[in-house]
Amino acid sequence: MVNKDFFAALDELEKEKRIKKDTFIEALETALVIAYKKHTGTAKAIQVKLVPERSTIKILAYQTVVEQVEDKDTQISLEDARYISRKAKVGDVISEEISSKEFGRIAAQTAKQVIMQKLREVEGAMAYSELSQKEDELITGVIRRIEANGTAYVEINKLEAVMLPQDQMPNDKFVVGDKVKVYVKKIKEGQRGPQIMVSRTIAGFVKRLFELEVPEIAGGLVVIKAIVREAGYRTKMAVYTEESNIDAVGACVGNRGMRVNAIVSELGGEKIDIIPWCPDILEFIARSLSPAKVVMVQVNDAEKTAKVVVTDDMLSLAIGRDGQNARLAARLTGWKIDVKPYSSLTVANESIEEPEPEEETPLSDDVFDEDLGELE
Secondary structure, three states, X not given: OXXXXXXXXXXXXXXXXXXXXHHHHHHHHHHHHHHHHHHHOOOXXXXXXXXXXXXXXXXXXEEEEEOOOOOOOOEXXXXXXXXXXXXXXXXXXXXXXXXXXXXXXXHHHHHXXXXXXXXXXXXXXXXXXXXXXXXXXXXXXXXXXXXXXXXXXXXXXXXXXXXXXXXXXOOOOOXXXXXXXXXXXXXXXXXXXXXXXXXXXXXXXXXXXXXXXXXXXXXXXXXXXXXXXXXXXXXXXXXXXXXXXXOHHHHHHOHHHHHHHHHHHHOOOOEEEEEEOOOEHHHHHHHHXXXXXXXXXXXXXXXXXXXXXXXXXXXXHHHOHHHHHHHHHHHHHOOEEXXXXXXXXXXXXXXXXXXXXXXXXXXXXXXXXXXXXXXX
């Protein structure tokens, strides 16, 4: 019923796709049972066996030996059973090979359908297994289709990943066929196969770009302590090194800004503030408002708030458009920051109001939990 070329094709698939021939044979035998029952209308217990050595298919029907037959499809009398096997006794299960010349054409059609389906399933499972190790990583895919609502579908390792509109940067303009770097945000098994969510707006996207571009970060000599982002507009990143001969910020910027400029280009011109991390919270808060220069920082440890004073000409720079710079600084440090101009602190006698005595507090690792949690 099945020619030699069919089994040779299975051998070839095993070599090329690294899929065991037995995987296809098992799936095909199960499918052929269903196809045979549908074709003949029988309710018998059927087993279909592929015999590669003989390039044939064996169809076996199974019946239980009983003294009195109540179900002809599943039972056989002892008298009839002994025509098949002289040693048969009540309770035995007798198998009998069925010859069905008509089934050859149906078997061939079923085989083609099952092989193609199983090939897709196994390839998908293998691709998913490989890709599942890439969660929270940067990967390059190809835009395969874009829906009317803006959702883009990205092909990664023969699997389709979803990039929702909110996961695309404001200046992203894709067309089908574009190669695009994406951050693998989430991979999970769904009813219709693996569901892969990717993003270009998450802070981890920028973090991974720096890991690719800056050898000192990839090698662990420079550590990204915290990173926050408003995609398409601005990223703030705090970096640190224990190596006295390495400038953490300079390593990220690169010679004549080559490293950071390559990342800015990938982000479509998004501004990136690279800040040296400092365990002194007063100093770190002051640095976080870069590029503005800070005159004074006062903190309230109990409420985890900070009052930051800048010169009047630096006020708009410290706050940023729509409060963005101050907002990102607060997220970066984990402290609520209130920015004030120097002139607001002067009083009639031209002295500065004395703040309530407050303690300087060292920066704890908890400050960065929220932002680093999604990156690690």
